[in-house]
Amino acid sequence: MANSVGTLVARESVPRVWRLPALARLTLQFARRKPLGALGGAIVLALLLMAVFANRIAPYAYDQSIPMARNKPPSAQFWMGTDNLSRDVWSRVVYGARISVTVGFATVALATVIATAVGVSSAYLGGAYDIAIQRVVDAWMSFPALVVILSLMAALGPGLFNLILALSLIGSASASRVIRGSTLSVMASPYVEAARALGAGHLRIVIFYVLPNVMATIIILATIGLGTVILAESGLSFLGFGVPPPYPSWGAMLSGSGRSFMYYAPWMALFPAGAISLAVFGFNMLGDALRDVLDPRLRGSGRSPSGV
Amino acid sequence: MRNYVLRRLLVAVPSLLIASLIVFTLPRLIPGDVVQMMLQEKAYGKDLEDLRAKLGLNRPIPVQYVDWLGAVARGNLGESLWTRQPVLAELARRLPVTALLGVMALGVAILIGIPVGIVSAVRPDGIVDFLARSAAILGLSVPAFVTAILVTLLPAIWWGWTPRGRFVEFSSGPAAYLLQFLLPAIILGIASAAGIMRLTRGMLLEVLRQDYVRTAWAKGLRERIVVLKHGLKNALIPVMTVLGLQVAAIAGGAVIIEWIFGIPGMGQFLVDAIVQRDYPVIQGINLVIVTIVVVTNLTVDLVYAVLDPRIRY
Numbered sequence A: 001m002a003n004s005v006g007t008l009v010a011r012e013s014v015p016r017v018w019r020l021p022a023l024a025r026l027t028l029q030f031a032r033r034k035p036l037g038a039l040g041g042a043i044v045l046a047l048l049l050m051a052v053f054a055n056r057i058a059p060y061a062y063d064q065s066i067p068m069a070r071n072k073p074p075s076a077q078f079w080m081g082t083d084n085l086s087r088d089v090w091s092r093v094v095y096g097a098r099i100s101v102t103v104g105f106a107t108v109a110l111a112t113v114i115a116t117a118v119g120v121s122s123a124y125l126g127g128a129y130d131i132a133i134q135r136v137v138d139a140w141m142s143f144p145a146l147v148v149i150l151s152l153m154a155a156l157g158p159g160l161f162n163l164i165l166a167l168s169l170i171g172s173a174s175a176s177r178v179i180r181g182s183t184l185s186v187m188a189s190p191y192v193e194a195a196r197a198l199g200a201g202h203l204r205i206v207i208f209y210v211l212p213n214v215m216a217t218i219i220i221l222a223t224i225g226l227g228t229v230i231l232a233e234s235g236l237s238f239l240g241f242g243v244p245p246p247y248p249s250w251g252a253m254l255s256g257s258g259r260s261f262m263y264y265a266p267w268m269a270l271f272p273a274g275a276i277s278l279a280v281f282g283f284n285m286l287g288d289a290l291r292d293v294l295d296p297r298l299r300g301s302g303r304s305p306s307g308v
Numbered sequence B: 001m002r003n004y005v006l007r008r009l010l011v012a013v014p015s016l017l018i019a020s021l022i023v024f025t026l027p028r029l030i031p032g033d034v035v036q037m038m039l040q041e042k043a044y045g046k047d048l049e050d051l052r053a054k055l056g057l058n059r060p061i062p063v064q065y066v067d068w069l070g071a072v073a074r075g076n077l078g079e080s081l082w083t084r085q086p087v088l089a090e091l092a093r094r095l096p097v098t099a100l101l102g103v104m105a106l107g108v109a110i111l112i113g114i115p116v117g118i119v120s121a122v123r124p125d126g127i128v129d130f131l132a133r134s135a136a137i138l139g140l141s142v143p144a145f146v147t148a149i150l151v152t153l154l155p156a157i158w159w160g161w162t163p164r165g166r167f168v169e170f171s172s173g174p175a176a177y178l179l180q181f182l183l184p185a186i187i188l189g190i191a192s193a194a195g196i197m198r199l200t201r202g203m204l205l206e207v208l209r210q211d212y213v214r215t216a217w218a219k220g221l222r223e224r225i226v227v228l229k230h231g232l233k234n235a236l237i238p239v240m241t242v243l244g245l246q247v248a249a250i251a252g253g254a255v256i257i258e259w260i261f262g263i264p265g266m267g268q269f270l271v272d273a274i275v276q277r278d279y280p281v282i283q284g285i286n287l288v289i290v291t292i293v294v295v296t297n298l299t300v301d302l303v304y305a306v307l308d309p310r311i312r313y
Helices: A016-033 A035-052 A089-125 A127-142 A145-156 A160-187 A190-197 A202-239 A256-261 A267-294 B002-028 B034-042 B045-055 B061-073 B087-122 B127-141 B144-159 B174-208 B211-218 B223-261 B266-276 B279-307
Strands: none
Touching: A016 A035, A016 A267, A035 A089, A035 A267, A089 A127, A089 A160, A089 A202, A089 A267, A127 A160, A127 B002, A127 B279, A145 A160, A145 A202, A145 B002, A145 B223, A145 B266, A145 B279, A160 A202, A190 A202, A202 A267, A202 B144, A202 B223, A267 B127, A267 B144, B002 B061, B002 B279, B087 B127, B087 B174, B087 B223, B087 B266, B087 B279, B127 B174, B144 B174, B144 B223, B174 B223, B211 B223, B223 B266, B223 B279, B266 B279
16 A cells, blocks of 8 residues: 655665566566456557557558458468458558557546646645536536547547547546545545645645555556547547548448448458457456555445535 | 435536536537538638528627527527427437437346346355356457447358348337347447446445344345345445446447447437537537436435435435
């Protein structure tokens, strides 16, 4: 459990060599306690590698038409077959990982910054500011995510950056609520009071006392958010509001002109569908396990009545 | 209790107002002008201005907002910029379709989620529990539109069977009408069922460990009574909250599912309206959906207070 000890400055004299085995031991311990979480972590790692080294892993370019290879079933040459435009499905799935990873991490990074700023400030400042901000968050959270993202995407126009912006605006609302709650409970602890009594300024209290202790919550929210964002991105791309073609997004590979060809070439749909599900599964499992290990109190939503 | 209801209502009103402001502003941020789209290249500057004036789009945005809010309060959601049909009439035709889909999906979610959750909790780490938990993880990981595609694709490959593409109107028989919703509703409900099952299991496990349950066992009551009457009653209270949240999730999921299955509900209406930049329609749909969600959450909170006598507000 994170506590004020974490804020002490680590000794510089500790040899750096010791850190890595410790990390490895921690990872092993995590894998033994949470095998499913470790599986999720492995999937996430594989996804990251696929995204980073897409141009080395994929045998063809994502938009390359291969002559004489239209709607070919999976074979030794085309692991996942080819689509109706003679493109290699495996290459497109590999490049698709880039979209999912980029959108996922960028969105979660942006959403986390917004959510932390809103949540911590709302809890710390309190008063009328808190009430006003929370009503806006309420209103924002009343929209089904997909409905408001669709409207936002229509407003912002298609494109990678707009997609990230729209998704993070939605994701930050509910996360800010949880971070606000966490901040409130941290602020009630004696060490914050002690810091205040010592004459620490607001900024100092927030940065050195509140933030380190809310960090566990933030990390968990971010990990769980990744799965949700990848799911949302694929849904939006599926509806045609995501990253524009020809860049391959897994969601888009399931829709559009390809849909009528899927009956003759089912591999066109099955592999991207599997990729989405596997990625979401990986992030969910990793997030669940991290939550259990880092902060069991967050388990299960809606434990307490959502009173005002 | 009455104070709580009042306070809760007071909080809901500003939320709805802010939501209405968001509803009104969002479509107006859409780049491109509906007037230009409607007249294509045929228009000259004056025609554009005339049409804008006719549609009331040339006035300041705050004035448009107040006008719109006033009209909404009187039950007038305006008319579609394209078809000139009143939005309310079109919504009245489409809302029941989506509502039926949503209710059926919620029914599927409850019918699967709660019983499986109970069985899982009564025999934790048993075979049913293991299967149910694995299925739940799967259900949470596979998005509804992927399930929908697989469900339409795989039978077509294996048996050459495809679901009918055309929507059956209610007039051609209630049985056929209801039947076409079954598959979409199951797909939509399964994702929610996974979450409900996990929560039911977790809550029931916790409740069954409590002292009063041990007392019930000690009195020699049968397992059914202990689990269903003593345990489940208390375990279901948090599940209620999540059911409320599922209404929003299902409303969002319906957009994609309606699109795939060609069901003429609100979701399809919304996607079409966004593509056509039909402001009044986008506003109308968003407003209706948000109102439903806010009212549902309010109801859940109030039911919560009634169900759980320990909660004093």
